[in-house]
Amino acid sequence: MSEGQRAPLPHAFHPPVAEFVVTSDDVAPGGVLKDDQVYAEGNVSPQLRWEGFPAGTRSFAVTCFDPDAPTGSGFWHWALFDIPASVTELPARAGSGSFEGLPAGAVHARNDYGAREFGGAAPPPGDPAHRYVFTVYAVDTERLGPDADASPAAVGFHLRFHTLGRAQLVGEYAAPAAG
Template structure:
């Protein structure tokens, strides 16, 4: 449980590891998901009773602080009825020169990620993007998309696509310089 607490703290529920000034200077936008708006069916998971396109959204970020050596991106649903939320996408070791990911980059077979970036295991049990798919009848869930500016070019403990979200979060807890979050909503 201690690592889970560290992961949750590192991924947007607290500002540990990022000064208030840095946290305010970074921004994250998407042509596909707007802050507080309903997520389109194109991004929704295909499976578990959902019939979406399961296409990861295009993302762009700016304002990373000096000293940024890489980025990480995650999509997390804190409303999932699991006791610990649900990780929909975990990407790390994104090169520092990268400031965007194209739509569909979460499909590992398409190879749209920058060289060196790793898409690790989600709570669906596989690597790559898994879109929203909350239980039917729930209120809309909040899908927190976060980009992290990281002070190392490669996370020290999370080394490959089998790394769990908790392990990636453990590394991010100690290496995040700043972050920005965009939250979309989806319910069915």
């Protein structure tokens, strides 16, 4: 990519699947993430709610990915899977801190910070705004297969073959330049 071009969103190269809707009280589509969703400011996972997912959904997964990270491969901030099909909302903090409201049986894989939880935004100071893509996957099986030691890439590999539908919400964040 040339200077100024943005990386494609994470599902640009996946086969099409049914779309459904995810909304949040904490992340506005295309809006700026709240301070408490920033790694150094609170590291709080946002509230997410979803509806309209395909029939046959047996579980859900939630990820947060920054395609604009200066790594060549993006940065995984969150990978949560095996969320029971009866759950259609995660409250704020379900993926971080005391994990308030985390559904029983849900599994956190290690994010790119190396922790099994949501890791907030942390773009390099002065970078243009990074996009944080929150994706909810409708999954065709109750148990996806990997365990908590899986990388987000391994979770994504399994999701590639078990996703019935996908909903995404994109927020942005830029850290001011140092000095």
